[in-house]
Every structure is written in C-alpha cells, then in structure tokens.
Amino acid sequence: MPKSHNRPRKWLAPLAVAGAAALTAAAPLAAHADSGASYSATLNALNGSGGSGSVWITVNGDQAKITEHWSGLASKFMGGPFPHVQHIHIGAAGTCPTMSDDKNNDGVISTPEAAASYGAIGTTLSVKGDTSPKAGTDVKIAPGGSSTDYSRTITLDSKTLQSLRDDTAVVVVHGLDPSTLSAKAQKEKSPLVPSLPLAATAPALCGPLHAMPASGPDTGTGSTAGIEHEGVIGGGTALLLTAGVAALWMQRRTSRQN
Structure with missing residues (x-):
C-alpha cells in the first residue's frame, strides 16, 4: 500500500487542485477499508x-x-x-x-x-x-x-x-x-x-x-495496544477538509483584492 501521494506545491492553489490533493491523500483510507x-x-x-x-x-x-x-x-x-x-x-x-x-x-x-x-x-x-x-x-x-x-x-x-x-x-x-x-x-x-x-x-x-x-x-x-489511536483516521480526514476550506477562503480573498 503506498504511504505517500503527490500533493500540491502551493497551498494557495485553486480549489480544484486542493480538492484533488485531498482525494489523493484520502485514497489510502479507502483502500485500507477493503484490504x-x-x-x-x-x-x-x-x-x-x-x-x-x-x-x-x-x-x-x-x-x-x-x-x-x-x-x-x-x-x-x-x-x-x-x-x-x-x-x-x-x-x-x-x-x-x-x-x-x-x-x-x-x-x-x-x-x-x-x-x-x-x-x-x-x-x-x-x-x-x-x-x-x-x-x-x-x-x-x-x-x-x-x-x-x-x-x-x-x-x-x-x-x-x-x-x-x-x-x-x-x-x-x-x-x-x-x-x-x-x-x-x-x-x-x-x-x-x-x-x-x-x-x-x-x-x-x-x-x-x-x-x-x-x-x-x-x-x-x-x-489492546493501539486502541487509544482510534481517532487518528478521523482526525486526518478533518485536517484534509480544513485545508480545503482554507484554500477556498484564501482564493476568494485574493480574487476580491484583485
């Protein structure tokens, strides 16, 4: 299972790029669910x-x-x-x-x-x-x-x-x-x-x-080791969503300033 994926080089990239990065980063979780x-x-x-x-x-x-x-x-x-x-x-x-x-x-x-x-x-x-x-x-x-x-x-x-x-x-x-x-x-x-x-x-x-x-x-x-880490996957997903929202907000702010 791949442990790393390509990510956008700039976090202020268009939302489409940020969304693609989020989907790419989430892919291991989807695969993990079946394998x-x-x-x-x-x-x-x-x-x-x-x-x-x-x-x-x-x-x-x-x-x-x-x-x-x-x-x-x-x-x-x-x-x-x-x-x-x-x-x-x-x-x-x-x-x-x-x-x-x-x-x-x-x-x-x-x-x-x-x-x-x-x-x-x-x-x-x-x-x-x-x-x-x-x-x-x-x-x-x-x-x-x-x-x-x-x-x-x-x-x-x-x-x-x-x-x-x-x-x-x-x-x-x-x-x-x-x-x-x-x-x-x-x-x-x-x-x-x-x-x-x-x-x-x-x-x-x-x-x-x-x-x-x-x-x-x-x-x-x-x-029972590892049970304390139950929230890791959910936390990772939340971070991806937060990054996507931040990218959208900054993109709109930049557009208004221009």
Whole structure:
C-alpha cells in the first residue's frame, strides 16, 4: 500500500487542485477499508449486566476475522448455558444507548428502544452456520455461558462493510440475568421473540467499532495496544477538509483584492 501521494506545491492553489490533493491523500483510507483494515471495540455493560469485553476485526475484501472476548454475563438459563446472541448492528448513529432511551420506564433498554443508537442487525456473530440477520435470534448458534473467547472468519455483506467504513457499526451482545431486572421488566416479553422473556434479547454489552491505524497491532493477538489511536483516521480526514476550506477562503480573498 503506498504511504505517500503527490500533493500540491502551493497551498494557495485553486480549489480544484486542493480538492484533488485531498482525494489523493484520502485514497489510502479507502483502500485500507477493503484490504487489511482493522477495527476494534470495547464492550461496555448495558442494563446493569456487569459484563465487559473487547472485539477486534480484520477485513480483507469481504472476509472478516473476528476475535472477541467477554465475561461477566448471565451464566445459566433453564438449566443450561445462557445463550447470548450477538451481532454487528449497522445503519444508525453508531453509538450505544443510554438509560434516557428507556421509553417505557421499566429499567431496561430494549433493542427497539436502542434502534436509533445502534441500528438493525447487519451480521450475526454466531459460533457456526448462518451469519445473516435471519440468524439474529437463533439461540442454538449463539455463544453460551458467562464468558466467551470467540474467533471466527466470516463473510460480511456490502451493508456491514459500508457501515464499518462509515464508522457506524456497533457490536452488541444480548441476554440479561432476569433476576436483576425490575418487577415490571421481569413480566415483559421480548419484543423480538415474544415466546422469550425480555431479558433473553435485551442488550447486555455494547461497543462502537472504530478503524485502527494501519500500523496497529495484529488483531489476532488480543492486545489492546493501539486502541487509544482510534481517532487518528478521523482526525486526518478533518485536517484534509480544513485545508480545503482554507484554500477556498484564501482564493476568494485574493480574487476580491484583485
């Protein structure tokens, strides 16, 4: 991947030249999104789940190697491991919800209430088989128990890939311990699967995925190094836009003076 590109020699060049330079400088980012791009997310607790975790994703074309660890979630359900369906959610604000999104005041943020924050299912992070949104509530292929070490290479569809590029993809792990919910919430059914209790599909962990710099660590190592640099790519884009605006302003000022 080229690390340098031609840039205009004078920053007061016409806007067309400045715009071309910005597009040229941004080209490595576009290429990076499809060839060896890496993304990471810190999974934080929602709805008082008490859990935490991390996710790393490396994308090559439409293939994604996903490495994930989380712990501290509900352990048992009906005598077996608690199934925690999990997904890459897409197409919304790319953020995690807050308790202000609890519109019915039952003390639980449901997935419909969180839709404006993290959006719909783009990819199901199943342990085997189907990874499409259709498998989103299939508890038979979900990780089970209070913790997981998940590693799988899957195919991402075009919508999920675009959401990663747009910085709007969010990893969400679902499933709460019913005993921790309010009396009202314990009586409610899941809005996604009415045959299940609300706790089964309510979000327990959430983390926005952000692009890591090209020089970041191999995501398969499980290292958290480099996460502090999540804003580098976004900052670079902002600088390009700032330079373009400055060039336009100076060009117009010079024209008025002449």
